[in-house]
Amino acid sequence: MKKQTKAAKLTLPKKVASKPAKVMIHKLPTGVRGLDDILGGGIPEFSFNIIAGTPGCGKTTLAHQIVFANATAQKPAIYFTVLGEPAIKMLRYQQQFSFFDESRLGKDIRLINLADVLLEQDSNAVLDEIIKQVTAIDPSVVVVDSFRTVVRKAVATSGEMETQSFIHRLAQFLTSWQATTFLVGEYAEAEIRDNPLFTIADGILWLWQVTERNSVVRKMQIMKLRGQASVPGLHTIRISGDGVQAFSRTLGLVEPRTKLNPYRRLSIGIPELDTMLGGGILEGDSLLVAGPSGTGKSALATQFIAEGLRNGEPGIMAIFEERPQGYTHRAGTFGLNLKTPQREGKLETLYLRPLDLSVDETMQEILDAIERIGAKRLVIDSLVGFEMALAPGFRADYRESLYRMIGALTGAGVTILSTVEVEDTFTALPFSHYTISFLTDDIIRMRYVEIDGQLRKVMVVIKMRGGNHSKDIREYVITDKGVVIIHPRDTDYTRLTTGVPERIGQREEVAPEPKAK
Amino acid sequence: MSPATPQMRNLAKRLMAYETGGNKSSGTKTPVAFHCCEKLRPHLATLMGDGGFRALLSRALADAEVPWLRAVHVKADGSLEGLEELHVQLDLDEFFEGRIVLLTQLLGLLVAFIGENLTLRLVREVWPNVPLDNLDFGNGGTNEETN
Numbered sequence: 251m252k253k254q255t256k257a258a259k260l261t262l263p264k265k266v267a268s269k270p271a272k273v274m275i276h277k278l279p280t281g282v283r284g285l286d287d288i289l290g291g292g293i294p295e296f297s298f299n300i301i302a303g304t305p306g307c308g309k310t311t312l313a314h315q316i317v318f319a320n321a322t323a324q325k326p327a328i329y330f331t332v333l334g335e336p337a338i339k340m341l342r343y344q345q346q347f348s349f350f351d352e353s354r355l356g357k358d359i360r361l362i363n364l365a366d367v368l369l370e371q372d373s374n375a376v377l378d379e380i381i382k383q384v385t386a387i388d389p390s391v392v393v394v395d396s397f398r399t400v401v402r403k404a405v406a407t408s409g410e411m412e413t414q415s416f417i418h419r420l421a422q423f424l425t426s427w428q429a430t431t432f433l434v435g436e437y438a439e440a441e442i443r444d445n446p447l448f449t450i451a452d453g454i455l456w457l458w459q460v461t462e463r464n465s466v467v468r469k470m471q472i473m474k475l476r477g478q479a480s481v482p483g484l485h486t487i488r489i490s491g492d493g494v495q496a497f498s499r500t501l502g503l504v505e506p507r508t509k510l511n512p513y514r515r516l517s518i519g520i521p522e523l524d525t526m527l528g529g530g531i532l533e534g535d536s537l538l539v540a541g542p543s544g545t546g547k548s549a550l551a552t553q554f555i556a557e558g559l560r561n562g563e564p565g566i567m568a569i570f571e572e573r574p575q576g577y578t579h580r581a582g583t584f585g586l587n588l589k590t591p592q593r594e595g596k597l598e599t600l601y602l603r604p605l606d607l608s609v610d611e612t613m614q615e616i617l618d619a620i621e622r623i624g625a626k627r628l629v630i631d632s633l634v635g636f637e638m639a640l641a642p643g644f645r646a647d648y649r650e651s652l653y654r655m656i657g658a659l660t661g662a663g664v665t666i667l668s669t670v671e672v673e674d675t676f677t678a679l680p681f682s683h684y685t686i687s688f689l690t691d692d693i694i695r696m697r698y699v700e701i702d703g704q705l706r707k708v709m710v711v712i713k714m715r716g717g718n719h720s721k722d723i724r725e726y727v728i729t730d731k732g733v734v735i736i737h738p739r740d741t742d743y744t745r746l747t748t749g750v751p752e753r754i755g756q757r758e759e760v761a762p763e764p765k766a767k
Numbered sequence: 768m769s770p771a772t773p774q775m776r777n778l779a780k781r782l783m784a785y786e787t788g789g790n791k792s793s794g795t796k797t798p799v800a801f802h803c804c805e806k807l808r809p810h811l812a813t814l815m816g817d818g819g820f821r822a823l824l825s826r827a828l829a830d831a832e833v834p835w836l837r838a839v840h841v842k843a844d845g846s847l848e849g850l851e852e853l854h855v856q857l858d859l860d861e862f863f864e865g866r867i868v869l870l871t872q873l874l875g876l877l878v879a880f881i882g883e884n885l886t887l888r889l890v891r892e893v894w895p896n897v898p899l900d901n902l903d904f905g906n907g908g909t910n911e912e913t914n
Contacts, residue, residue: 337815338823341881352884356892363816 281319303457508663519557541696570635
């Protein structure tokens with residue numbers, strides 16, 4: 251028998267009967283919509299975390315949401331205030347948020363002020379007081395706000411090594427007491443390298459408030475999170491009456507896609523145009539309708555939504571330019587009743603015109619509306635208006651964001667019709683300001699042409715996914731029935747795409763709409 | 768606008784009545800004389816620190832508009848000083864009224880800052896046996912009790 255080498259003896263046997271279970275790290279909900287997904291499921295239990303950022307970016311509100319989401323009478327939360335916002339003002343402002351339930355104060359949530367201890371004594375006395383209170387109350391969550399003031403005092407009175415020791419002792423004690431800790435503080439990014447606090451911390455949630463031109467946007471980054479994979483990068487956050495809400499940078503990319511019938515075509519509500527499209531729009535497609543102002547893009551979009559409603563498909567109209575009343579009124583002039591489906595919860599109009607929107611927030615709003623009414627059709631009118639509604643900082647990433655948004659929405663099983671305004675030139679036929687081939691499956695281009703002393707309208711299907719389509723350039727009019735394609739095509743022109751066509755046919759045509767006498 | 772509404776005064780009177788057992792002369796010795804403020808002090812100091820309580824009580828004192836209260840000062844820990852000399856010079860009604868006014872102002876400030884709900888929660892925490900259910904802060908009406 252061959253003698254085993256030393257290395258072979260050390261090799262683990264191939265068959266292992268059973269592996270001991272790994273430690274299970276429970277995750278605490280943050281109470282912040284969207285944040286748990288960014289964190290990879292929530293905040294790891296018993297972790298020692300820092301909530302850092304500049305003034306006004308939402309640190310205290312975030313800490314309060316975490317506290318309200320986790321504190322119970324059996325395992326309360328302690329919120330230590332130090333030399334930051336006076337507690338009485340913090341209570342005054344925080345109770346404006348919907349998550350703030352004052353009936354839980356004193357039982358589930360204990361507010362304890364340590365300012366006097368810090369002012370009159372030193373950081374060791376603060377640590378002693380924290381130990382005393384934590385030992386007595388046995389909390390599940392501990393917040394120190396603002397911890398930076400504690401550290402400043404420690405550095406000023408004891409030096410850096412003593413400060414590091416203080417932080418270490420605090421972390422060790424709170425972890426041993428099975429408390430998940432959040433130290434809130436105003437830090438600068440440059441401090442990350444040298445401040446021992448950041449080395450000791452298990453998690454660092456960094457919040458920013460960025461001003462660009464006249465707009466302000468808030469962002470968050472999970473700089474560090476031990477024990478689990480968080481979503482890297484900067485995520486938009488917004489503070490509303492419900493507190494902080496987070497929008498993952500990857501929102502829409504990770505959700506499973508809704509399975510659709512790959513051959514089902516939806517009518518656009520204009521039979522002749524359905525024929526041009528090869529039988530309608532494939533369900534789950536993104537259709538772009540491009541054209542200059544007044545060519546009837548919104549009218550077409552209204553007909554698309556109304557047709558869906560007729561077929562029992564709830565719809566959403568995300569409007570960025572026109573007022574919702576204008577939309578409803580125009581639909582009425584076409585004989586389309588949008589008021590009833592709105593009342594019945596089959597149609598939602600999202601009127602989004604703030605100037606500091608992010609694409610992610612808009613996407614979340616639309617996804618919420620889709621879930622609310624089970625929408626199958628969506629109109630985005632228009633992409634230019636949408637871009638205008640974004641904060642300047644988000645406009646730079648508009649194309650990528652739009653790509654992600656359209657992917658997410660079509661993935662949710664929704665068929666999208668987006669409009670985009672393009673300027674007519676008489677030398678070219680641009681489809682959009684944006685590089686759109688990756689954005690849309692189908693494109694319809696509308697434009698003005700000068701014929702016989704009239705500025706008439708024509709449309710053409712530029713692109714259709716998964717099927718043939720008409721290549722004809724068709725004239726259309728907008729009547730009390732909406733967009734109507736003129737039938738039959740009885741005029742032969744060339745150079746229609748230039749806007750100044752030449753007649754090649756011999757037959758005298760009749761103007762689709764009467765000429766002035 | 769003064770935070771000392773009739774409703775707040777009513778609440779202050781209830782608390783005072785509870786502390787004195789309806790006897791105006793009881794609790795006139797310092798620090799018992801301002802027993803209600805004293806009972807509130809540790810609870811509020813836990814929340815806002817001694818400094819925070821001191822600031823709030825000083826403001827209540829300044830707003831009280833009771834001449835003899837001008838001689839009273841708030842100490843660093845939030846307790847009141849200067850009462851020893853005063854209570855012997857004042858008649859009982861005057862002294863009792865001053866205490867009510869100060870407590871009314873303090874409660875009114877709390878309501879102005881943190882709202883009625885939180886203030887009442889705090890009061891319930893300190894005086895769990897004082898009935899507060901029929902207090903009406905919402906309609907702006909006067910529900911002051913008569914003696």
